[in-house]
Amino acid sequence: MTRPGPDAQQTGMQLTDAQPADRQQKDTQLTDTPLIDMRHIGKTFVQADMETRVLHDISLRVWPGDFLALTGSSGSGKSTLLYIMGLLDQASSGSYHLQGQDVSTLDDAAASAFRNAVTGFVFQSFFLIPYASALDNVLLPGVYSQVPDRELRARAEELLVRVGLGDRMHHKPNQLSGGQQQRVALARALLQEPALLLADEPTGQLDTATSRSILELFQKINEGGTTIIMVTHSPETAACARKRIVMRDGRIHPDIPDEVEQPEQPDRANGTDRTDAAEDQALG
Amino acid sequence: MTLRQFLRILVQAQRAIRAYWTNSVFIVCAISLGIAALTVILASMEGASRKAEELAAKFGPTSINIIGGNLVEQAMASRPMTLTWNDVRRIGDCMPGAERVSPLLLKAAVQVQSGGRRHTTDSLVGTGAEHGPSWGWYPETGRDFTREDLEFARSVCLIGAATAQALFGSADPLGRIVVVDRVPLVVIGVLTRQGLSSGDMDFDDRVTVPITTMIRRFNLSRHYLSQVRVTFAKSSTPQHMAEYSRQLRGLLRSLHGIQDGAADDFLLVTMQDIMDFVDVVKGSIVIFLGLVAVVTMLTGGFTQANLFYLAVTDRSVEIGLKKALGASSQAIFVQFLLEAVLLACLGALAGLAIGAAFGALLSSFDLLSISLSPTVFLLAVLMACAIGCAFGVRPARKAAGLAPVSALRGLS
Ligand SMILES: Nc1ncnc2c1ncn2[C@@H]1O[C@H](COP(=O)(O)OP(=O)(O)OP(=O)(O)O)[C@@H](O)[C@H]1O
Ligand SMILES: [Mg+2]
Numbered sequence: 242m243t244r245p246g247p248d249a250q251q252t253g254m255q256l257t258d259a260q261p262a263d264r265q266q267k268d269t270q271l272t273d274t275p276l277i278d279m280r281h282i283g284k285t286f287v288q289a290d291m292e293t294r295v296l297h298d299i300s301l302r303v304w305p306g307d308f309l310a311l312t313g314s315s316g317s318g319k320s321t322l323l324y325i326m327g328l329l330d331q332a333s334s335g336s337y338h339l340q341g342q343d344v345s346t347l348d349d350a351a352a353s354a355f356r357n358a359v360t361g362f363v364f365q366s367f368f369l370i371p372y373a374s375a376l377d378n379v380l381l382p383g384v385y386s387q388v389p390d391r392e393l394r395a396r397a398e399e400l401l402v403r404v405g406l407g408d409r410m411h412h413k414p415n416q417l418s419g420g421q422q423q424r425v426a427l428a429r430a431l432l433q434e435p436a437l438l439l440a441d442e443p444t445g446q447l448d449t450a451t452s453r454s455i456l457e458l459f460q461k462i463n464e465g466g467t468t469i470i471m472v473t474h475s476p477e478t479a480a481c482a483r484k485r486i487v488m489r490d491g492r493i494h495p496d497i498p499d500e501v502e503q504p505e506q507p508d509r510a511n512g513t514d515r516t517d518a519a520e521d522q523a524l525g
Numbered sequence: 526m527t528l529r530q531f532l533r534i535l536v537q538a539q540r541a542i543r544a545y546w547t548n549s550v551f552i553v554c555a556i557s558l559g560i561a562a563l564t565v566i567l568a569s570m571e572g573a574s575r576k577a578e579e580l581a582a583k584f585g586p587t588s589i590n591i592i593g594g595n596l597v598e599q600a601m602a603s604r605p606m607t608l609t610w611n612d613v614r615r616i617g618d619c620m621p622g623a624e625r626v627s628p629l630l631l632k633a634a635v636q637v638q639s640g641g642r643r644h645t646t647d648s649l650v651g652t653g654a655e656h657g658p659s660w661g662w663y664p665e666t667g668r669d670f671t672r673e674d675l676e677f678a679r680s681v682c683l684i685g686a687a688t689a690q691a692l693f694g695s696a697d698p699l700g701r702i703v704v705v706d707r708v709p710l711v712v713i714g715v716l717t718r719q720g721l722s723s724g725d726m727d728f729d730d731r732v733t734v735p736i737t738t739m740i741r742r743f744n745l746s747r748h749y750l751s752q753v754r755v756t757f758a759k760s761s762t763p764q765h766m767a768e769y770s771r772q773l774r775g776l777l778r779s780l781h782g783i784q785d786g787a788a789d790d791f792l793l794v795t796m797q798d799i800m801d802f803v804d805v806v807k808g809s810i811v812i813f814l815g816l817v818a819v820v821t822m823l824t825g826g827f828t829q830a831n832l833f834y835l836a837v838t839d840r841s842v843e844i845g846l847k848k849a850l851g852a853s854s855q856a857i858f859v860q861f862l863l864e865a866v867l868l869a870c871l872g873a874l875a876g877l878a879i880g881a882a883f884g885a886l887l888s889s890f891d892l893l894s895i896s897l898s899p900t901v902f903l904l905a906v907l908m909a910c911a912i913g914c915a916f917g918v919r920p921a922r923k924a925a926g927l928a929p930v931s932a933l934r935g936l937s
Contacts, residue, residue: 329849329929349854357851368846368933372544382850384533433851 274341276437276468277303277326282335284321284491295321296491299335305436308463309470310479313488319472320441322488326470327360327439328352340436357385361430365442367422369414369429375401376410379428386433393432400428404458420451427458431467438462440471444478456481526855534856538863541840548836552829553872556912559822560876560905561883564897566814567904568884570807571896577803581796583719585661587761589770590794591753591777606749607790612780613653613753619776622757622769627660628653630739631751637692637732639703644691647730649705651739656683656716659754667699667714670735674713678737682710686718687729705732708742763797770795822908825872826916833865833920837927844924845932858925865917866910873909877902 284296295318303309311319324330325337328344337345340359347355356362361382369378376397383393401410404424406417414422423443430438440459444452452475460481463469471482479485487494526534542549584590593608610628617626630651637646655670657663664683674681682703689698698712710732719728740747757769770793777791837844844857852860881897 324930327849329933353848353851353853353856356849362849364933368842370843370846373540377540381847384537385530385847385851385853385856387527387529429850 275302275338276305276307276340277301277470278338278341279326279332280336282322282325282332282337284318284325284330285333294491296325296332299491299493301486301493303468303470305468306463306466307468308460308481308483310482310485311470311472311488312474312476312479312485313494315474317488318491319488323439323441323470323472326437327362328355329362353385357382358433359436361433361435361438363423363426363430363438363440363443365445367414367419367426367446369422369425371414374411374413375406375417375425378414378425379432381429382432388433396432396434397428400431401425404428418451419447420455423447423451423455424458427455427462431462436468438467438469440469442472442474445474449477452478526859530856531859534860535863538860538867541843541860542864542867545836545840548832549868549871552832552868553875555825555828556822556869556872556909557825557875557879559818559825559912560873560909561879562814562818562821563908564877564880564901564905565884565887566811566818567901568880568897569810569814569887571898571901572884572888573803573807573810575896577800577807580721580803581800583661583721584796584799585756586763586796587759587766588661588754588756588796589766589773591755591773592792592794593749593751594790594792606746606751607781608750608753609748610750612777613750615780616753616755616773616776620755620769620773622761622765623755624758625654625659625754625756627754627756628736628750629752629754630736630745632739632743632745633726635705635732637688637703637705639692639698639701642692644688646685646688646732647726648732649739649743650731650733651736651743651745652733653736656733659756662716662719664714665717666697667712669714675735675737678735678741680708680710680738680742681713681734683714683716683733684712685716685727685729685731685733687727688732689715691730703732706743710734710738766795766797822912826912829865829868829912830916830919833861833917834923837861837920837924840924841927841932844927845929845934848927848929849933854925857927858921861921861924862914862917865921866913869909869913869917870906872912873906876909877905880905 279299279301282296282299282301283294286293286295299322311323313319321330325332326339328339328347332345335345336343339355344352344355369375370381373381376394379397379400380393383390383397386393388396398407398410401407404427406421406424406428409417409421414425417425423446427443430440438459443459444455447455456478459469459471463483469482471478473479591608591612593606608628613626613628616623632649633647635646635649637644652659652670653675655672655675657669663669665686667683670681670683673679682705684692684698684703692698692703693701698715701712702709703712704710716729716731716733721728739745755769755773757766761769774789774793778789781790783790847857847860848854877897884897
């Protein structure tokens with residue numbers, strides 16, 4: 242475990258600027274456009290005359306190359322925010338720029354092209370196609386791209402080797418362990434070489450040792466330049482990220498809990514968050 | 526959508542079909558029944574047309590059969606024997622186009638025996654002319670009647686192939702004696718097999734004798750005839766035949782003294798009449814089987830639509846996932862529609878096989894004659910594609926319309 246770095250500090254300003262602290266050193270590679278630029282994002286679900294406000298006035302910037310952990314209690318809107326970031330859902334209000342482009346009101350074709358080329362998704366319950374081999378699962382995003390078959394196959398095989406499944410390419414998901422399945426899902430998310438990798442509790446169903454090896458993979462991927470936003474309940478997992486954002490009742494919590502840096506130490510600044518996290522772990 | 530993406534989605538569709546094979550089997554079965562009915566209907570139509578042509582060819586395009594009595598309105602004037610020898614003479618005199626006028630006498634269900642074997646033949650037929658040229662029906666083995674046989678009322682006979690089989694089995698009937706109503710007759714020939722039947726009467730089960738022999742030996746009326754066949758020149762066109770038929774009818778009406786407005790006491794049959802009749806029969810077959818086909822096909826389509834509709838809910842995670850990975854709604858729509866069309870095409874192939882087997886069964890019972898052609902094949906497949914499209918659109922649209930997030934959360 243290499244994270245967190247000593248300078249993974251965060252400032253509690255109104256516009257949460259998730260700019261990596263070591264940005265200055267990488268300035269040569271980075272542009273001045275944030276990868277994600279969300280302003281005053283709100284989300285309201287309407288169900289049978291009942292309105293549920295899930296996100297309130299979320300403003301957030303994420304710079305290329307960052308690795309963000311999104312934590313918070315259950316129901317605080319983490320998944321909802323992640324889905325909006327990945328264009329799987331649309332915000333009810335506010336503006337969203339992805340790679341400098343306004344994506345708040347894209348039509349289906351354009352949004353799916355973005356999902357195919359710019360974002361990669363990893364889910365808590367893997368979501369592998371049960372009847373397809375590991376290799377075919379990894380190849381799935383390629384179906385909707387214009388990349389030639391041969392190149393897709395080469396990439397998929399290489400990715401499977403990279404996640405340590407070079408000898409399991411033709412296994413079906415039910416012949417793989419949970420950790421192996423999540424590796425396949427991770428390789429699948431990377432097939433289209435996305436700029437942004439979104440993960441919703443990727444280690445939620447895995448034991449500690451397996452989680453750790455998956456998180457190491459995430460860190461390697463991040464070191465390769467891919468921006469990662471990861472939803473998690475676990476402080477240890479969050480500690481692997483460079484930066485941590487805490488959500489509460491659909492808002493980004495302004496306080497920065499210290500346990501980001503030292504998860505094993507008791508929380509000083511923010512008792513509530515810690516209690517929530519402990520509760521969630523007990524539940525989940 | 527590019528061709529490359531389309532082909533990749535086709536692979537996805539084909540994989541899903543195999544993965545959800547129980548569902549697929551149900552849908553294929555449902556569709557195949559409709560296509561099977563359609564196959565039988567089309568094949569039997571073709572079979573019927575072919576049979577009609579055969580029948581017409583055997584009947585001969587330039588002949589008219591006159592049948593005594595009015596079969597159509599038999600109830601009111603049931604005097605079947607209305608044709609006389611006088612009619613035969615007068616037709617020969619008054620119809621210059623008539624090359625041959627052959628009288629015929631018929632007796633149904635007659636006992637025949639030979640050696641120890643007994644057989645009830647469907648008909649005993651007396652013919653007033655050589656059998657081959659007048660009926661277009663020649664002996665397969667042996668010889669035809671000669672003028673002498675006819676003139677001197679010789680005790681000779683031609684027998685049908687079925688009669689020969691019943692009395693002699695595989696032995697050669699030529700020269701053997703058969704006894705009909707205590708009259709011994711020498712078998713001089715066996716007629717070629719026709720393979721036709723009308724009602725209960727098998728054309729191949731008959732004993733044919735010279736009409737003179739029939740009248741003298743079998744105690745039948747000397748005045749009345751069952752049928753008269755008039756054969757015109759080979760070169761006569763259908764227009765000529767229609768005109769001959771009209772003239773013949775006028776002649777017979779005046780010979781029989783029928784008042785204007787009264788019904789004929791005879792029936793004229795031409796090749797055209799036979800074809801028309803077959804068309805009517807064909808029409809009713811088409812209506813019946815067509816209804817069956819439409820009903821089964823609709824049932825199949827609805828089954829497919831419902832199973833598919835349910836499957837979309839079952840497969841919402843797959844749909845949501847694919848959308849999350851970059852599938853557009855259009856791509857999902859195309860995949861599900863392709864699945865529906867592929868299944869319908871599989872159903873079409875299965876249906877063709879079932880239809881062909883069922884058709885073979887029907888024709889082995891002589892109920893229908895079936896003829897499978899590329900047209901039938903093509904129509905069945907096109908029909909199936911149409912069903913697949915028509916009934917696959919709604920589920921496919923539902924799948925395409927699923928919001929990725931709710932699909933992933935397993936909601937609908
Ligand atoms: N389709 C929907 N309709 C109505 N309410 C919804 C819908 N989806 C989510 N919500 C509500 O939005 C809130 C936030 O949900 P979300 O899944 O984002 O929470 P979360 O932070 O990811 O929680 P967890 O840690 O348990 O995954 C919840 O109260 C949930 O009930
Ligand atoms: Mg969640």
